[in-house]
Amino acid sequence: MNNANSFSLGIVGLGTVGLATIKLLENQLDNINKKSGKNIIIKAISAKDKNKSRSIDINKYDWEESPLKLTEREDIDAIVELIGGSDGLAKELAYSSIKNKKLFITANKALIAKYGYDLHERISKIGSAIYYEAAVAGAIPVINSIKDGLVSDNIISIHAILNGTCNYILSDMTNNSKSFADALIKAKELGFAEADPTFDIEGIDSAHKLVILGLLAYGAKPNLDNVYIEGITSIKSEDIKYADRLGYKIKLICIASIDNNKLDFRVHPALCLSKSISAGIGGALNAVFLEGDYSKKLTFIGEGAGAEPTASSVVSDIINAAKSNKFFNNFHSIKNELKYKNIMSRVGKYYLRLLVSDKIGVLASITSILDENDISLDSVIQEGNEIQEEKYIIILTHDCNELNIINAINKIENLDTIIIKPHLIRVEKI
Amino acid sequence: MNNANSFSLGIVGLGTVGLATIKLLENQLDNINKKSGKNIIIKAISAKDKNKSRSIDINKYDWEESPLKLTEREDIDAIVELIGGSDGLAKELAYSSIKNKKLFITANKALIAKYGYDLHERISKIGSAIYYEAAVAGAIPVINSIKDGLVSDNIISIHAILNGTCNYILSDMTNNSKSFADALIKAKELGFAEADPTFDIEGIDSAHKLVILGLLAYGAKPNLDNVYIEGITSIKSEDIKYADRLGYKIKLICIASIDNNKLDFRVHPALCLSKSISAGIGGALNAVFLEGDYSKKLTFIGEGAGAEPTASSVVSDIINAAKSNKFFNNFHSIKNELKYKNIMSRVGKYYLRLLVSDKIGVLASITSILDENDISLDSVIQEGNEIQEEKYIIILTHDCNELNIINAINKIENLDTIIIKPHLIRVEKI
Numbered sequence: 001m002n003n004a005n006s007f008s009l010g011i012v013g014l015g016t017v018g019l020a021t022i023k024l025l026e027n028q029l030d031n032i033n034k035k036s037g038k039n040i041i042i043k044a045i046s047a048k049d050k051n052k053s054r055s056i057d058i059n060k061y062d063w064e065e066s067p068l069k070l071t072e073r074e075d076i077d078a079i080v081e082l083i084g085g086s087d088g089l090a091k092e093l094a095y096s097s098i099k100n101k102k103l104f105i106t107a108n109k110a111l112i113a114k115y116g117y118d119l120h121e122r123i124s125k126i127g128s129a130i131y132y133e134a135a136v137a138g139a140i141p142v143i144n145s146i147k148d149g150l151v152s153d154n155i156i157s158i159h160a161i162l163n164g165t166c167n168y169i170l171s172d173m174t175n176n177s178k179s180f181a182d183a184l185i186k187a188k189e190l191g192f193a194e195a196d197p198t199f200d201i202e203g204i205d206s207a208h209k210l211v212i213l214g215l216l217a218y219g220a221k222p223n224l225d226n227v228y229i230e231g232i233t234s235i236k237s238e239d240i241k242y243a244d245r246l247g248y249k250i251k252l253i254c255i256a257s258i259d260n261n262k263l264d265f266r267v268h269p270a271l272c273l274s275k276s277i278s279a280g281i282g283g284a285l286n287a288v289f290l291e292g293d294y295s296k297k298l299t300f301i302g303e304g305a306g307a308e309p310t311a312s313s314v315v316s317d318i319i320n321a322a323k324s325n326k327f328f329n330n331f332h333s334i335k336n337e338l339k340y341k342n343i344m345s346r347v348g349k350y351y352l353r354l355l356v357s358d359k360i361g362v363l364a365s366i367t368s369i370l371d372e373n374d375i376s377l378d379s380v381i382q383e384g385n386e387i388q389e390e391k392y393i394i395i396l397t398h399d400c401n402e403l404n405i406i407n408a409i410n411k412i413e414n415l416d417t418i419i420i421k422p423h424l425i426r427v428e429k430i
Numbered sequence: 431m432n433n434a435n436s437f438s439l440g441i442v443g444l445g446t447v448g449l450a451t452i453k454l455l456e457n458q459l460d461n462i463n464k465k466s467g468k469n470i471i472i473k474a475i476s477a478k479d480k481n482k483s484r485s486i487d488i489n490k491y492d493w494e495e496s497p498l499k500l501t502e503r504e505d506i507d508a509i510v511e512l513i514g515g516s517d518g519l520a521k522e523l524a525y526s527s528i529k530n531k532k533l534f535i536t537a538n539k540a541l542i543a544k545y546g547y548d549l550h551e552r553i554s555k556i557g558s559a560i561y562y563e564a565a566v567a568g569a570i571p572v573i574n575s576i577k578d579g580l581v582s583d584n585i586i587s588i589h590a591i592l593n594g595t596c597n598y599i600l601s602d603m604t605n606n607s608k609s610f611a612d613a614l615i616k617a618k619e620l621g622f623a624e625a626d627p628t629f630d631i632e633g634i635d636s637a638h639k640l641v642i643l644g645l646l647a648y649g650a651k652p653n654l655d656n657v658y659i660e661g662i663t664s665i666k667s668e669d670i671k672y673a674d675r676l677g678y679k680i681k682l683i684c685i686a687s688i689d690n691n692k693l694d695f696r697v698h699p700a701l702c703l704s705k706s707i708s709a710g711i712g713g714a715l716n717a718v719f720l721e722g723d724y725s726k727k728l729t730f731i732g733e734g735a736g737a738e739p740t741a742s743s744v745v746s747d748i749i750n751a752a753k754s755n756k757f758f759n760n761f762h763s764i765k766n767e768l769k770y771k772n773i774m775s776r777v778g779k780y781y782l783r784l785l786v787s788d789k790i791g792v793l794a795s796i797t798s799i800l801d802e803n804d805i806s807l808d809s810v811i812q813e814g815n816e817i818q819e820e821k822y823i824i825i826l827t828h829d830c831n832e833l834n835i836i837n838a839i840n841k842i843e844n845l846d847t848i849i850i851k852p853h854l855i856r857v858e859k860i
Contacts, residue, residue, distance in 0.1 A: 026726055028582050035577070141724035144578055146570045147465070152458050152745035280707060294454055294742035295569035299731035301707070312724035315582035382435070 007038040007322035010070035010102075012093060013082035014047040014054060017107055020311035021082065022056055025318070032315065036322040043076050065423060066178075071096040077322050078103035080314065086110035094119055098128050103321045107134035107310055113208035117221045131317035136209045137162055137286040139309030140302040141316065146216045148288070153292030155217040157257035159430045162209040164284035164304040165200035166232050166252040168192040170269075171282045173240050175250060180235055192284055202231035203252060203267040210254040210267055213288075216316040218264050218338075230268035234423060239353055240393040243271050243425075246351070246379055249279035253428055262341035270428040271351050277301075277430040288430055346402040349378065349427035352395040354412070356418040362417040363393060369415075373408040375400045390419055396427070437468040437752035438782045440500035440532075442523060443512035444477035444484060447537055447564075450741035450848035451512065452486055455748070462745065466752040474504050486661035501526040508751050510744065516540035524549055528558050537564035537740055547651045560746035566639045566718040567592055569739030570732040571746065576646045576720070583722030585647040587687035589860045592639040594714035594734045595630035596662050596682040598622040600699075601712045603630035603670050604679060611666055622714055632661035633682065633697040640684040640697055643718075647686060648768075650693050656770040664853060669783055672824040673701050673855075676781070676809055679709035683858055692771035701781050707731075708860040719860055727831040776832040779808065779857035782825040784842070785849045792847040793823060799845075803838040805830045820849055826857070 011018060025032065025042060033039055040379035044062035064070050067089060071079055078116045079097040081104065083090055090111050097104040098119060104395040106112065111120075112132045119130055133143045139158070146155070161167055165187055172183040184201070187193035199205050207229045211222035232252050243250050248271035272278045277299055286304030291297050356362045363382060370377065381394040397405065409422050441448060455462065455472060463469055474492035494500050497519060501509055509527040510532065513520055522540050527534040528549060536542065542549075542562045549560055563573045567590070579712070593599055595617055602613040614631070617623035629635050637659045641652035662682050673680050678701035687694045687763030702708045707729055711717040721727050731741035786792045793812060800807065811824040827835065839852050 020724075024582055032582055035582075101589055139722075140728060141571075141575045141578070141580065144574065148574055148578070148746055150571065152454055152462055152465075152749065154458070184802055201566065222487065275710075277707060277710060280705075280710070292569075292742065294450075294738045294745075296733045296736070296739050298569060298571075298733075299729070301731075303726045303728075306726070309726050312580065312583055312722065315724075316578055316580065319582065320578055360668070362513035378602070391831045428858075 005039055006041055007036070008041045008043040008075055008077050009080055009318065010043060010064070010073065010076040010078070011080040011082065012047070012067040012070065013084070015082065016307035017310045017314065018047070018082040019054060019056055019267070020307035021080065021314045024057070024308075024311045024315050025100055032319060036319040038322040040322055044070055044073070054082060060099070067093060068096050071100045071102055076102060078105055078318070080312070080318065081108060084108050084110070086089060086114040091115060091366040094130070098122050098126060098130070101126060101128050103128060104130045105314060105317045105321060106130070106132050107314055109135040109205070109212060110134070113211050113222050113224070116212060126307065126362070129321065131321055133317045134310045134313035136212050137288055137300070138201045138302065138304045138306060139312050140286060140288060140300045140304070141313070142213070142288045143216065143318070144320070145300065146213070148299070150290065150292050150295050151396065153294045156291040156293060158213050158217055158255070158256040159211070159278070159289040159428070160213065161251055161278065161281050161287045162254050162304065163200050163203070163206045163252055164286060165193045165197060166203075166206070167281065167286070168284045169201070170232060170235070170240075170250055170252065172251060173235070173237055174244070178240075179237050180233065192337050201233055203229045205258045206254050206267045210256055210265060210350065214256040214263070214265055216259065218263065219349050220338070226263070226265060228266040228268065228343040232269050235269055235424075235425075236353070239351070239423070239425060240391060242381055242392070243351065244274065245381065245393070246271070246396055247274050248272060248351075248377065248427065249274050250425065251278060253278075253279070253430065255428070258300060258338065259341055261338060263338050264341040266343060268426060270426045276430055290412070291398070344403045344406065346426070347399055349399055350405050351427060352397070352405075352409070352426040353423040354393040354395070356391055356393055357417045357419060358389050358391045359417055365415055365417070366395075366412055369408050369411045370395070373404040375404055375408055419426045432481050435469055436471055438471045438473040438505055438507050439510055439513065439748065440494070440503065440506040440508070441475045441510045441710045442477070442497040442500065444475065444488070445512065446737035447740045447744065448512040449484060449486055451510065452739035454738075454741045456539070457755070462749060465537070466749040467640060468752040470748065470752055474500055474503070475499060484646075497523060498526050501530045501532055505552070506532060508535055508748065510538040510748065511538060514538050514540070516544040521545060524560070528552050528556060528560070531556060531558050533558060534560045535744065535751060536560070537634070537744055538562070539565040539638045539642060543641050543652050543654070544753050546642060546645055559751065560753055563747045564740045564743035566642050566734060567718055567730070568732065568734045569742050570716060570718060570731050570734070571710045571743070572643070572718045572729045573646065574750075575730065576592070576643070580720065580722050580725050580728070583724045586721040586723060588643050588647060588685070589708070589719040589858070590640070590643065590684040591681055591708065591711050591717045592684050592716070592734065593633070593636045593682055594716060595623045595627060596633075596636070597711065597716070598714045599631070600662060600665070600670075600680055600682065601626055601732070603665070603667055604674070607667060607671070609667050610663065613845050631663055633659045635686050635696045636682060640686055640695060644686040644693070648688065648693065650695070656695060656774040658670070658696040658698065658754070662699050663853075665699055666779070666853075667784070667851070668822060669781070669855060670797070672783065672811055673781065674704065675811065676701070676824075676826055677704050678702060678781075678857070679704050680855065681708060681711070682707075683692050683860065685858070688768065689771055691768060693768050694771040696773060698856060700856050702858060702860050705756070706860055770804065774833045774836065776856070777829055779829055780827045780835050781855040781857060782827070782835075782839070783827070783853040784822055784823040786823055787849060788819050788821045788848045789847055795845055795847065796825075796842055799841045800825070803834040805834055805838055
């Protein structure tokens, strides 16, 4: 440990976020020191390749070839991990930091989603702390808000749009009538989507962030197997068009709530009312909608990614760590013992897209199956597409049970008039 | 001081917020203790009348007849002031708390707007702390977000809707085509407006909150004389209607930013694009739109008042105080020495409502005066009202200088055809 007035960092990873973090610290050091009450020092840095050309001068800092050695150095108070990945070096750094009683600051959602609960357990025994504001919703101070601002609330529900890639693609499909494939190509060109976008478009990245929020809000041990995860790859431009006509926009939504004493955690596309705030969250923005028993409904909107917004959150963690704002949470609350709700017991409205042969009685045969399964209809749109023998039938149901609509779809699917597997999208009130 | 594991409160004021705060502490004590790492104790309470009938049992707490004595008691760590008013007892409590090295927690915006800077100066010498999350935007953790979440950012601008009364009235006028007077009556009936609503509808309450945000964001010493303040009493239902037709909603907006090295602080009604998030902030909601150089644009929306949302913020302050999250800020930054910008040097779009005699050439005479003053027009609406001899002319300008449009209005006002003083509303991009 250094003297009480200084706070020394070991920064691992010099990608875009690492460089932006160092630049922010360099440019704002006076302000940051005043606000934290400490003299913050970048003591040492480490990355894969020392000799890579970089936009900052790294020679003013100690270079450490082995990142893990940073966690053992007595002159370092906190490790800032900005390399990513749930296992490998990032995991080793986290555990070694805690073992050596260093504070640990990370922007790594995969790591916290997988090991956050265990890390917190170790910390509570050892008296260290971890900070991960940047792991969820980039610049939006939602972690701080849940742990400090809303610390006294029972959180009733969290609804969120947490993946900028998906939100960019869905916005582009909505605003420019693009297909999913074309919007994905554009997202890659603009750097909003990775070369392999699976992690984002299949909803996995969103689910990582969701279980971190669930950990904080409900003390629920992160477990992706318990979370229903559905991505956006099946959304067609027709869905966007018909949803719009029915007064909705389609968003990839993360939900965490407690329903009938069960944890209801899920990630899937949903129709949100066009006039709602959630529908207006465009491009690569993120949004978090929290409802607390005392705070009531709160909405946070901001940049979910990007080097500078993420660095802004990393530095806020550095300052909180320097101020020794330790992170207590009741992860051992009873709620952690709650079972997870199965998606099949969801009750709500559904949007159903059917492609049918244009024959007499086709709508009647579909609606009679829905009726048999206790599903009543809110709206129906039936119209032809370019191939005159085929028609789209779009159905918006009233509230019904997911099990019933799945059963109905299984029967509808077997009708001779059904051309492709019916597509279902949930409707959520946000 | 108590022992290191306990944190004792003296609560002053048992109005709706005081009672909600005590109830929240009582109901959530286990969670709150786990999250703060301290054993939080309501040691003593004080209010005007001990014997008033209340929804909680106050007999389990010490009753202190003189609130100021609480600040001297050795067994109390923090004073929670929930009585209100910028002077009198609230002020005495604040200064006496700090003198006696107690932490001071308040929901009192008028107090912090008037004495917050001086209180911070004293605290910085004495090593105490004050907390006032509940003073601005009720349940929205905006104070915490500026001081912790965005602590490393340079804040470029703050735009905010901070007065629930005005927002309720404007929303009611918009949604139900009401006059200002009728909407105000309804707001009083529903408890959204005080019997004497001057403080709210004239924009003074908003200005108090704005200068607190300005203090935190820019270290700008609060001074209401430097803030341009205009309320909503001159907004007519016609303005709402024509604004809507032009694609805008009218909101009471608070703005704090730095423009050309001058502080631009103001409160006034403004036209906001109907499709913007700000236009969708309905009823008694509050919203804060922040732009930081690293965090980029962040939006916070939530309940701005009400007993429970306010109590939620008060308790978050109690927990932060218990965790000794002290409040450092660079109030002595250079920005405090910046001059304030005069409203006359604003550059932007303007909405102008004119009531004119229906004579030939009236529009030509108006537009020629605007033209002489370098004001070009975006849109013009001219149409009759019930009295056929009178017509409204609504003008939306392109960007121009406020001084120019005021000069133009002074000339237009003298035209024979002008029936009432022209009304000007600024257009803001939010």
